[in-house]
Amino acid sequence: MACKNILKDVRKRCLLSQSDFADAIGVSFSTVNRWENGRAIPNYKTLKKIKEYCNQHNIDFELGEILKEDK
DSSP states (O other): HHHHHHHHHHHHHTOOHHHHHHHTOOOOOHHHHHTTTTSOOHHHHHHHHHHHHHTTTTOOOOOOHHHHHHH
C-alpha cells in the first residue's frame, strides 16, 4: 500500500480530520494534506510521532510498510 494511503487510513481510523491529526502529531494541516496527496512523505522523526500517537490510541501502525516504500 502506498504511503499516502497508509497515512490516510491511519488518520481515518483515529477518527480525525487532517487538521486535527496535524495538531495531534505537531505538524501543519498542509503537511498532512501533502502526505495524503502523495506530494511528500513524513521524515523518520515524524513517523515515530505518528507511531507513538497510534500506540496511545490502540491503532495499528507499522513503520515498516512506509519505510520499505521509501527505498
